[in-house]
Amino acid sequence: MQNTVTPTDVLECVISGDFHDPFSVLGMHRESGRLFVRTLLPGAVSVSVVDAHSGKELVRMERFADTALFDAEIPGRKEPFPYRLKIDWGTHRQELEDAYRFPCVLGDIDVWLLSEGTHHRPYERLGAHPAVMEGVAGVSFAVWAPNARRVSVVGDFNGWDGRRHMMRYRYECGVWEMFIPHVMPGDLYKYEIKDIAGEIRLKADPYAFRAQLRPDTASVVHGLPPAVPSDERRKAANAPDAPVSIYEVHLGSWRLPGDGRRWLTYRELAEQLIPYVKSLAFTHIELMPVNEYPYDDSWGYQSTGIYAPTARFGTPDDFRYFVEAAHDSGIGVILDWVPAHFPADEHGLVRFDGTALYEHADPKEGVHQDWGSIIYNYGRTEVSNYLVGNAFYWIERYGVDGLRVDAVASMLYRDYSRAPGQWVPNKYGGRENLEAIAFLRKLNETVIAERPEAVTMAEESTSFPGVTHPVRDGGLGFHYKWNLGWMHDTLSYLREDPLFRKYHHDKMRFGMMYAYSENFILPLSHDEVVHCKGSLIGKMPGDEWQRFANLRAYFGFMWGYPGKKLLFMGGEFAQYREWDSNGSLDWYLLQYPLHAGMQRLVRDLNTVYRDFSPLHRLDYDPQGFEWIIHDDTDSSVFCFMRRDGEKQSVIVISNFTPVPRYGYRIGVAEPGWYREIINTDAAIYGGSGVHNHELLAQPVSSNGMPWSLEVTAPPLATCMLVRKDS
Template sequence: MSELVDRQTINALISGHYADPFALLGMHQTEAGLEVRALLPDASEVWVIETKTGRKCAQLTCIDPRGFFSAVVPRRKNPFRYQLAVTWHDQQNLIDDAYRFGPLLQDMETWLLAEGTHLRPYETMGAHSAVIDGVTGTRFILWAPNAQRVSVVGEFNFWDGRRHPMRFRRENGMWELFVPGAMNGQLYKYEIIDAHGQLRLKADPYAFEAQMRPQTASMICGLPEKVEMAEARKQANGFDKPISIYEVHLGSWRRHTDDNFWLSYKELEEQLIPYAVEMGFTHLELLPISEHPFDGSWGYQPLGLYAPTRRFGTRDEFRQFITAAHNAGLNVLLDWVPGHFPSDDFGLAKFDGSELYEHHDPREGYHQDWNTLIYNFGRREVSNFLAGNALYWMERFGIDGLRVDAVASMIYRDYSRKAGEWIPNEFGGRENLEAISFLRYTNRVLGEEADGSITVAEESTDYPGVTRPSEGGGLGFQYKWNLGWMHDTLDYMKQDPIYRRHHHNLMTFGMLYHYDENFVLPLSHDEVVHGKKSILDRMPGDAWQKFANLRAYYGWMWGFPGKKLLFMGNEFGQGREWNHDVSLDWHLLEGEDNWHNGVQRLVRDLNKTYRHFPAMHQLDFDPQGFEWLVVDDFDNSVFVFVRRDSEGNEMIVASNFTPVTRENYRFGINLPGGWREVLNTDSGHYHGSNTQNGTLVQSEPIASHKRDHSLSLTLPPLATIWLVREDAE
């Protein structure tokens, strides 16, 4: 036995407490000569083979029956390329020794990862197929600075942590190893002896594909090819463009009728995409598809941020789904969850025995509402992991934008906490300065590296400048969900029409702050669960009135400034709350023509009309694009406003939120001429009472509402109508 390899060292190596396997294993120049050492449990015979000639150079001696072999190569002084001929159970295998390869991380990578400014950490971290020195295998790199030992285990080494302990890079807390022969499609994990000596088996935070629950292993697979963002997709995200988003939970949009099982990515490509196109939507928004252990979280508790869920197929099938959407003219947004993560043992929690990704103090690191852990945004490697993930979806999948979940919970330290349950920032305030910096940095990176993509904030407070550039003190999002508008208008609509006169301002209040941000008007999944009822079921009255109210509300929503978002099922007036375990109630559209068909036709026509007329979307965030014509008719619950495009063309939106037909309703207008109804939510086509205004209504030089010309219209009961000047079409 070599002087350098004593029994104590071998014991430490085999027990997993020898932190520098490369100092011991592989080929080394020693005083005794050129020595080769290998740890090969269960091997009976080992030979050193010179790669160049294929000649046997030396037979290794079994120093320890647990599989430690060593030999001095006779007559050789300088290191050379070699392989090991290993006999296991009477069968000889020729393998490359993982411990003959040098360090993997380059100096610049090491610096950027430690600094937290690596734009694409996923190109370095995780498992990547590689050819090194002519040998094909996989390079593994993991951040676990407080671990005592890390081994990569998988199908390529019998899940045996003794076989492939990794090299520790003390300068940045990374562990690395090139494993010859490990190939795409094989499963793996990291076996960690943590800071406290406890054995942990962890999935790869940077895994690009993972097993579906209840299995938890990561899968070796190459990075997807980059996807260039076509100019048409960039334009479709613009502030002056029509944006109508169909929000979808892939697992419950539609299911197989025979077994209630999910549709695959391929089936969704064939069914969901044509449906969204036919309905006139411009964007699909998918509830989180990053791998997650619990179906009931709807994806909002992810543990595989870089891995599309296997519930519906492979990663490449998901990429094809995105490509098909683009080919059909749809942009795709992903719900993205950088605020918190679940505490499952195989995931990020106490990753190396320390609170590595989360905070140590539960007042900073624990979400009481969701029983999850909060990312430590102040740790550079953590914020880099998350910001890199945002760019990953844009560049590698062609995602057109991210809707960022629960931003308010990120930017406030006292979010949903009582006094004494949170820790102030360094200045004594309630803002989470580290999270704010992270959001600004991420949005800035996406703006520079993924030009044309967008981020949309779900932010439920009045935090200033959410959609203002980060350089000017904003958070740098392009859009923000207008949750205030949503709550106010739904509160109004749930009132019996006889009482709506007392709540009139709920419908007008949104314009007082509309230009503070770039808003999306959301009727999202959150509004049809947890006992809130469906949107249809919130409407008052009998069945006829419920559907009329819903149609009038949709007409108002599509007419109001701001981009649109509708959760699946709302487009045909589903009566039940959403249930993630079953399909939408598509049977409501079967059989004879009914109210649900009418709502579906209305939403389709709203989308197509909204997209056709620039006045309805071009100046959403410009005060020139909107003007009240009737704002204070409390007694009649009537609202009338103008939408305007950059050339001055106008459209009129008029809503009557009572079941009383308003005959000869006169209001002042800006542009005299002939006006024609282009949409009427009371149309018989939508199962309304079919009260209409005929083909054309001429204005009259009669002063009204401080204007010289006016229109006299019939306003249908519980309805919204859109009108366009005849010469403006």
């Protein structure tokens, strides 16, 4: 071999794939006044250097000690120049650009921002990006693995051989990077990592924009989706004074086509699901996680690819089409988003470079004992930046309208679901996870500052203070919070036989004691119809007619009550069976009048909710609600008024017994004629048809008001009244 400068032991390390700085050896170099090209090409029979401009073959390279390392001095040249490698593989010949002749991928600003964890868009630099460098098409790769001894890109394009494309290490930020010519969108790849102990780990790209369908686990080269412009209409539709009624969906089990042996694609769902949601007058659709995940029964809540829409339903472009179709139909899209934990699958984030990189090293901090999953280390700036960047990515690059953040309570408390002695206190000795709190605040501040049209929603099951309060006031900065307390209390009440509900009256009115402490969403989510909890209709007591009447009355009460609404798929037509994520909803039930009536009621409730401003405008202002009757325990009747802050009001009356209440007097604030705008006991919904004709307010004071109505409260029903001129 002609080279006499580079030590033999260094060359041997390069050949064995155990050298931390391959760019200092491979490629074109000036050494002792001479110009050399060196390449490592396992399987090559011979290699020559070709001038990239002229196409002239300059020199045949020599093999080093019968290895895969080839070397040549370029005769008559002293300055570096563009070149290619002409390779004889024995079975075929190939002329390729040498990946080791290209400069750094990351600029100085990127390195700085990534190192301090303040890069709002880390996905623009990390991951795999189709690019053109020095006029050559290829893909730039970058991955954070600061404790690795060596990182290589492997894929079909190099025979999955980790010696072919060993990456450059940027010690300033712990990132390994490389531009590889000739790699194309659609190519499979992973990172081969030699960790500090010399063990080889094969990892999917944490920033992959596309991934293989399970059980395969490779990442797929795919371009970064273009940014979606901000939309003031979407901002208005997500606002606290807007009607927000959410249809929660698991894409894999909403409906199965044909013989049920495959899923609907994103494009098929755009054609079927979106019109269905629109026909029921929901304003938003919430998707259980659509990021890539390995295990079907995790429903996406344990993800190994948070930047990649799952391949189960199509490509990233197909998912973008789905979101655009929703927006074209006036429907907002909310994604369930899971920064609380990740699975321990070997190809994922766990011990990514051989160390606890994304997670905590101590299992008392780093392992969810309930779920067997791994907890992110929010105190590492790079991890926080990875997650905040991902939230921003879905909003900016796919145009989603909101993120419902899963399992927030598990993030906020270090002792969450842990026995004494099995958790690590914070630096002050307390149970609050200060790093997670700081991360959530950073998340919400970033979304508000960069994409103010989008919203974040917390699934937070404790009474942690200020979840939806601004960060500047000491809050977490979420826009909305799920009211799980209201959901548990009211479902507990509805499970009671109507004969005994008078003893549980407080469960229906207790929620008003804290209703304005947060910006609440009222959720009837998938969590309530799975894991042996039964269906919503299955929780209702009585015979079939009573069960349906109870659920209709409950929906009416919920749609009248302050707070945005959320209903899981199947609830809208009262599916009998508990939700099965491996099957399909029981659509055949809609041939039966009670189920079809329930679906029609949900549509009409959504329509009334959208059309009558008192039902949504002052959801988070005490001026928007007033109890009229809350203490009639014997009759199990509730009556309240909703106001919009101007001149409009809606009266909501719920009777949770099967006894109709005729001549039931309720106070009203104004004289005039009143009419029903909805009655869950209407015959079109499957009810008994007891209803109110037009009612004239009488100058008889009642419930502290100067006027009153004598109404009929239908059995097991909710009705809503407005003045006739409304």
